[in-house]
Amino acid sequence: MSSTIRDVAAAAGVHISTVSRAFSAPHLVSRETRDRVLEVAERLGYRPNPAARALITGRTHNLGLLVADLANPFFPPLIKAAAGCARERGYHVVVADTDEDPVVEEELVLALARQVDGILLCSPRMTNEAIGRLREEVPLVVVNRVVAGPPVVLMDLAAGVRAAFEHLTALGHRAVVLVTGPRGSWASGEIRRAATAAARSAGVDLTVLGPNPPTQEAGAAAAAGVLRTGATAVLAYNDLVAIGVIEGLVEAGADVPGRISVVGIDDIAPSRMISPGLTTVATPKAAAGRAAVDLLLERGGDGVTARLTLGTELVVRESTAPAPGRPLT
Amino acid sequence: MSSTIRDVAAAAGVHISTVSRAFSAPHLVSRETRDRVLEVAERLGYRPNPAARALITGRTHNLGLLVADLANPFFPPLIKAAAGCARERGYHVVVADTDEDPVVEEELVLALARQVDGILLCSPRMTNEAIGRLREEVPLVVVNRVVAGPPVVLMDLAAGVRAAFEHLTALGHRAVVLVTGPRGSWASGEIRRAATAAARSAGVDLTVLGPNPPTQEAGAAAAAGVLRTGATAVLAYNDLVAIGVIEGLVEAGADVPGRISVVGIDDIAPSRMISPGLTTVATPKAAAGRAAVDLLLERGGDGVTARLTLGTELVVRESTAPAPGRPLT
DNA sequence: ATGAAAGCGCTAACAA
């Protein structure tokens, strides 16, 4: 085993509490004592045992981060930013993948509860009620969902959807299909609400297809249904689905964007790489990760329910074009 | 605060050691006592404090997982598989991103050492010497690199590179450019060795361009140099670079695969989505993640240096075609 | 099968 606080104390000729202070409250130790202790500690390769520390302080300096699916390119930038931000503040991040399963999600929160100082729930699939219950067990911050109680970090999907509709109507589209996401996804509901409102106010015909898993495969599978509606444009729950829709559409012989335009949401890395490049509502993934960590760590006034909404931005690429037969005026 | 072992003991009318046994050594407790204890614990919402447990047992039931860049699509499938596998065995995974920085990497290992039962070093950038040193501090398993000492999980890049060259020579290519990866990457060296050998034995002209950061941008930037060589095919360090190379090539007006063929390594998700679809050497990312966890957890005989090499497979898509002027015979 | 007692390595009052 490695050396303990006692070894350092003995070697430095001080009491263990002095060693403890040298590390966790340096200002309470005289400069020379501290230097000596630190030097001895260094020499012995001593590092405070986090478990012992956690046991007594109640703080682990770990953060939990739950995502629905690590393989969804939406999450890595968020995780990366959160982990980086946490690290700057002396925290590590325990990442867990819930596989889109609300039950697993809840189990994981409980399992992590005593092991972390707080948990970031990203796009949770569990019920609001469950979130309320779990909030008693461990500080929570929710990303991508509106819940009463815990601090919430949102992305302005409604504005993004409106921008998408403005873009599409400017291109002459009058019939749009919305390919929704999974049941239990707050974002999917939000997108649907915004799309419905935007369609109505623009006098656009909106067909809603869903729920669908948030995957490329689901998007591809939805393409046939999209074509049947005769719509000239599609808004998808996210880029993965949008990419799948394009794939299915092209497969079915429908040119994108010639016959039909496709808009995604998220702006994940692949959206820049595919061709045609995907027009999409870019969401601030990294900013959300950082904000969530901030909220979790800096929550001075607990009672104050923070609700942070970050802006989104429409990125126009090549998957959208004027509606067929309606050249841009 | 939540209830402790003492609350449960009191409520169940037994000694705390009995409660402890009911959880961690059920066979040492009579069936009825155990049932009663468990029921009371359930009712009180008691869950053993992992820090207290770790302090005394020395096992945290946490695993560390270090990757060079979380945003590189190569890693998420590996992390997902590793986390899933770990979870099945009652372990959680602490994920950290080293930003391709050997110094950060080392710091992180040290910081996590006492906090986890072992660390997965994925594509580490630090020196072998550093790995040897850190191995004294915490059990290590290394993925994607040959090191003496710790168990190692490899992917058979050499076989993959050979397959790629066979594919290219069969298509009539006689001049190939290798766009290498970053300095310090074992994979990059391995690929280079294999490519050199394969080129020699096939009588193919090989130009090596590098080192390069493992990014799309670097690939795009390398395209000009690639064209200058007059080669008709490119093998890239990984798919990200390959996708960048295609982008740069197309940008420069060189048709892919008409004028020049491109082969990547990894088979990340975007490679299936782009067009032309990327021909690439698929690496077993999920399998590697699972194998690494297995090695870390099941290492009965420590002394035995395990070295596991997982197979790779060439996936032929649309980014490769017969060399110009040399139709396939 | 259960209880008693001794810590795991550390921090946090409280004294000195």
Next chain:
DNA sequence: TTGTTAGCGCTTTCAT
């Protein structure tokens, strides 16, 4: 400024 003294919540001998 430093030492003393209790534990944090749990596991693990050792008794019984």
